[in-house]
Amino acid sequence: STLLDAAMKRTVAVVFGGSIAASVTNTPSASLVTLNVNVKSANTSLDLDTDESYTLDVGAPTATLTANTVFGAMRGLETFSQSVYIDASSSQYLIDETSITDAPRFHHRGIMIDTARHFYDVNVILEHLDVMAYNKFNVLHWHIVDDQSFPYNSTKFPNLALKGAYNPKNHVYQRKQIEQVIQYGYSLGIRVIPEFDTPGHTEAWGPGQPGLLTECYGPNNKPDGTFGPVNPVASGTWPFMTAFFQEVSQVFTDHYIHLGGDEVSFDCWASNPSIQAWMAAHNYTNYASLEQYYESTLLGIVNNLNRGYVVWQEIFDNGIKVRPDTVIDVWKGGWQDEIATVTASGLRAILSTPWYLNYISYGEDWPKYYTVEPLNFTGTDAAKKLVMGGEVCMWSEFVDATNFISRTWPRASSVGERLWSAADVNSVEEATPRMHDLRCKLLKRGVNAEPPSGPSYCDHEFVPTYFPPWQNEL
Numbered sequence: 001s002t003l004l005d006a007a008m009k010r011t012v013a014v015v016f017g018g019s020i021a022a023s024v025t026n027t028p029s030a031s032l033v034t035l036n037v038n039v040k041s042a043n044t045s046l047d048l049d050t051d052e053s054y055t056l057d058v059g060a061p062t063a064t065l066t067a068n069t070v071f072g073a074m075r076g077l078e079t080f081s082q083s084v085y086i087d088a089s090s091s092q093y094l095i096d097e098t099s100i101t102d103a104p105r106f107h108h109r110g111i112m113i114d115t116a117r118h119f120y121d122v123n124v125i126l127e128h129l130d131v132m133a134y135n136k137f138n139v140l141h142w143h144i145v146d147d148q149s150f151p152y153n154s155t156k157f158p159n160l161a162l163k164g165a166y167n168p169k170n171h172v173y174q175r176k177q178i179e180q181v182i183q184y185g186y187s188l189g190i191r192v193i194p195e196f197d198t199p200g201h202t203e204a205w206g207p208g209q210p211g212l213l214t215e216c217y218g219p220n221n222k223p224d225g226t227f228g229p230v231n232p233v234a235s236g237t238w239p240f241m242t243a244f245f246q247e248v249s250q251v252f253t254d255h256y257i258h259l260g261g262d263e264v265s266f267d268c269w270a271s272n273p274s275i276q277a278w279m280a281a282h283n284y285t286n287y288a289s290l291e292q293y294y295e296s297t298l299l300g301i302v303n304n305l306n307r308g309y310v311v312w313q314e315i316f317d318n319g320i321k322v323r324p325d326t327v328i329d330v331w332k333g334g335w336q337d338e339i340a341t342v343t344a345s346g347l348r349a350i351l352s353t354p355w356y357l358n359y360i361s362y363g364e365d366w367p368k369y370y371t372v373e374p375l376n377f378t379g380t381d382a383a384k385k386l387v388m389g390g391e392v393c394m395w396s397e398f399v400d401a402t403n404f405i406s407r408t409w410p411r412a413s414s415v416g417e418r419l420w421s422a423a424d425v426n427s428v429e430e431a432t433p434r435m436h437d438l439r440c441k442l443l444k445r446g447v448n449a450e451p452p453s454g455p456s457y458c459d460h461e462f463v464p465t466y467f468p469p470w471q472n473e474l
Contacts, residue, residue: 001039001042001044003044003074004037004039004070007070007074011078014081014445015093016093031060031061032059032060032062032063032095033062034061034062035062035064035065036064036065037076037077038065038066038067039067039068039069039070039072039073040068041068041069043069044069044070046071046191047255048107048108048255048388049107050071050107050138050189051067051068051069051071051072052071052075052103052189053103054066054067054073054076054079054100054102054103055067055100055101055102056076056080056100056102058083058095058097058098058099059097060097063080065080071189074133074188074189075104075189076100076102078136079102082134082441083096083098104138104419104420105421105422106374106388106390107138108388108391109138109139109389109390109416109419109420110139110140110350110389110390110391110392111128111140111141111393111394111408112195112391112392112393112395113128113140113141113142113143113394113396113404114143114146114394114399115142115143115144115173116143116147116148116150116151116396117148117149117395117396117399118399118401119149119166119171119400120396120401120404121401122173122181124405125140126180126181127405128404128405129185129188130188130445131405131408131409131447131449132188133188133189133190134445134447135413135416135438136416136420137190137412137416137419138190139190139193139391140181140185140190140191141193141258141391142192142195143195143197143258144194145204145205146197146201147201147202147203147204148203149165149166149171149204150164150204150208151165151166151171151173152172152173153172153173153175154244154247155175156243156244156247157208157240157243157244158208159209160205160209162208163207164205164206164208165204175251182252191256192252192253193254193257194251194252194257195257195258195259195310196260197259197261197262198229198230198241198261199232200229200260200261200264201260201262203227205230211234211237212234212236212237212240213228213229213230213231214228214230214231214268214272216228216267216272217271217272217273218271221273226268228267228272229264229265229268229269230294232290232293234274238301242301245257245298245301245302245305246305249307255307256307257302257307257308257309257310258311259295259298259299259309259310259311260311260312261295261312261314262312262313262314262331266287266290266291269287269290270287275290288318291318291320292318292320295311295315295320295322296321299323308325308327309325309326310326310327310328310329311326311327311328311329312331313331313342315328316328316341316342316345316347317338324347325348326347326348327349328342328347329349329350329391330350330351330352330353331352331356333353335351335353335354335377337377338353339351339377340379340383342386343377343387346386348386348387350388350389352390352391352392352393354372355369355372355390355391355393355412356393356395357369357392357393357394357408357411358394358396358399360407363454364452364453364454365411366411366414366435366452366453367431369411370414370428370431372415372418373423373426374389374419375387375423389419392408392415394407405447405448405449406448407450409439409449410435410438410439410442410449410450410452413435413438417431435452436452436456439451439452439458440460443460444458444460446462447462448462449462
């Protein structure tokens with residue numbers, strides 16, 4: 001298939017520098033000359049339940065990789081590529097004879113990127129997708145907009161980006177760029193799930209869609225010039241949301257949309273006389289019930305689009321009645337109790353709490369991410385099966401294109417192994433040389449990955465590309 005052909009070419013490129021001939025020159029007496037790849041199914045759909053298992057048998061003169069799907073074959077090719085090494089004395093490419101049967105422990109292995117606090121050039125996102133594939137992650141959770149900026153170019157509502165982006169000329173993702181990210185992710189076996197967080201975290205939506213946000217009132221019962229969350233009772237809110245998410249569902253092809261729902265302050269709603277009047281007329285006695293009205297209406301819109309939805313845990317914590325297929329993204333402290341309560345109620349969960357890699361400190365921190373056990377909570381076997389997996393979160397208040405890759409990698413690799421490998425693969429001592437080796441492989445592949453464990457070196461150090469502004473003048 002086209003997908004498999006492309007995956008094979010990538011493997012040759014990252015292992016042998018693009019030349020298959022390089023792999024068979026000066027071969028020793030027991031030489032590997034052929035890699036047979038067998039994919040049993042022609043199904044190329046990519047979703048939560050896609051089979052990523054594979055078997056890899058390496059011996060001379062033939063290695064055999066067998067998978068049920070092309071995406072399983074991709075994971076096996078990645079294992080093969082990382083098993084090849086160069087002999088220091090002979091400079092020959094070598095691989096050890098081995099037999100591997102492998103499959104992921106969790107189906108959802110994601111990384112969240114935040115392009116609202118700082119804008120990332122599309123090429124940075126594409127590089128990140130490559131490194132995700134090197135680490136067998138399979139979901140890019142794209143937190144694309146927030147209070148600070150609205151860099152998504154909506155064709156139905158162009159003023160959202162024109163008036164909400166940092167700079168509408170060059171800090172906006174055009175539809176072709178988004179499609180490029182989605183298609184490239186698909187070619188790597190990575191799903192792209194967008195997040196459009198409402199009703200809070202929407203300050204940047206306001207300038208481009210007047211009347212959408214709640215007008216806040218001061219002590220004198222007059223508007224104070226500020227705006228709060230989306231106004232659930234304004235006449236234009238739901239026609240807008242319906243049309244907007246219709247477009248989102250057409251642009252982003254994955255079954256799931258992340259709808260946010262976190263950190264909703266009720267203060268502005270409580271100050272607004274039109275909201276107070278609407279609540280009195282409809283017998284709403286508290287603002288949690290107003291939030292319930294907002295979320296249930298929004299979930300209904302998305303459900304009518306035949307899409308699934310992920311929400312942050314506040315939706316569940318505030319007692320909002322959600323549909324049974326809602327996925328709860330757990331991000332706050334005390335995650336063991338939270339995920340136990342969520343799954344006991346029959347809802348599925350994603351764990352993010354322990355893996356906020358935007359928090360940094362001096363020293364080696366990857367072991368604390370590596371030693372998290374996502375199923376370390378009190379619950380039945382049935383409840384634990386409702387944990388879909390987990391996500392690394394890289395919020396971008398202090399991260400942009402200059403440090404995003406290096407801050408994420410290889411620290412996120414520890415989470416990748418945790419979500420892929422068996423629960424008993426948890427020794428930091430045994431993982432430490434793997435982390436160093438992987439970091440060196442990333443450097444060789446051109447990835448600016450930071451040192452994971454203190455003083456060390458790699459045979460292929462990272463060589464930055466820098467051209468002085470005056471170079472062309474010399």
